[in-house]
Amino acid sequence: MFLLADIYTVVFFFKKNNNGNKNKIWDFKSESRKPVQSIQTIAAVARVQWRPGHESQLASCSLSNDNRVINWDTIRPFIPIITLGAHENVTSGFLWHDSDSIWSCSKDRYFIQQDLKTGLRPLDHLSSAAFDWNLCGDLTFAMEERRRGEESLK
Numbered sequence: 615m616f617l618l619a620d621i622y623t624v625v626f627f628f629k630k631n632n633n634g635n636k637n638k639i640w641d642f643k644s645e646s647r648k649p650v651q652s653i654q655t656i657a658a659v660a661r662v663q664w665r666p667g668h669e670s671q672l673a674s675c676s677l678s679n680d681n682r683v684i685n686w687d688t689i690r691p692f693i694p695i696i697t698l699g700a701h702e703n704v705t706s707g708f709l710w711h712d713s714d715s716i717w718s719c720s721k722d723r724y725f726i727q728q729d730l731k732t733g734l735r736p737l738d739h740l741s742s743a744a745f746d747w748n749l750c751g752d753l754t755f756a757m758e759e760r761r762r763g764e765e766s767l768k
Contacts, residue, residue, distance in 0.1 A: 637662070637674070639688065653691040656680060660706070667713040671695065675705040675718070683708050683718050685730060693740075696733035700726045 637659055638649035657676040665671040670688045683705055685696040701720035708718035711727060719725045742758035 635659075651688045651691060653686050653688070655684070660704075661708060663708070663710060665713060666710050673708065673710070673716060675708055678704055681705060681720065683716055683728065685733070693736055695737070696730050696735055698728040698730070698733045700724075700728050 635655045635658055637653045637655060639651040639653075640647075641650050644650070655674065655676070657679045659674045660677040662672055662674040665673060665685065671685060672688070673683055673685045675683050681701045681704055682697045682699040684694045685698075687695050698716060698718070701718065701722050701724060703720050703722035705718050705720045708716050711717050714731060715727055715729045717725065717727050743756065745753060745755040747753055
């Protein structure tokens, strides 16, 4: 069973009800019946819309448990680009005002315009360091140099 769909040129986005929180994207002009991409979310998706002027980006809001409007990029589907968390209750709907701002409403009875420039960028808060030991007890350490104010994927 399909919960929702949104059209951006030839690519469609569907949430399959029986597949947990894995959201899949199909290209219906392709001969393949396999999804071209999938995005794992923390909660079931209620609404989704492609970001105007950005072919690989879309926004979604949760059916429950998550008050944010989340902007995803299909190029990097494992972490959101931007999260907008102005509501105190579940976001019930949203609409792109332009490519950089979203109008959203919530069960908290507020209608809010949210700007992507002021949203939280989760990638900027992740550690860029990693370490590991091998079987011989050798330690390997890697760290990316990040300059203050450097932007993540736009």
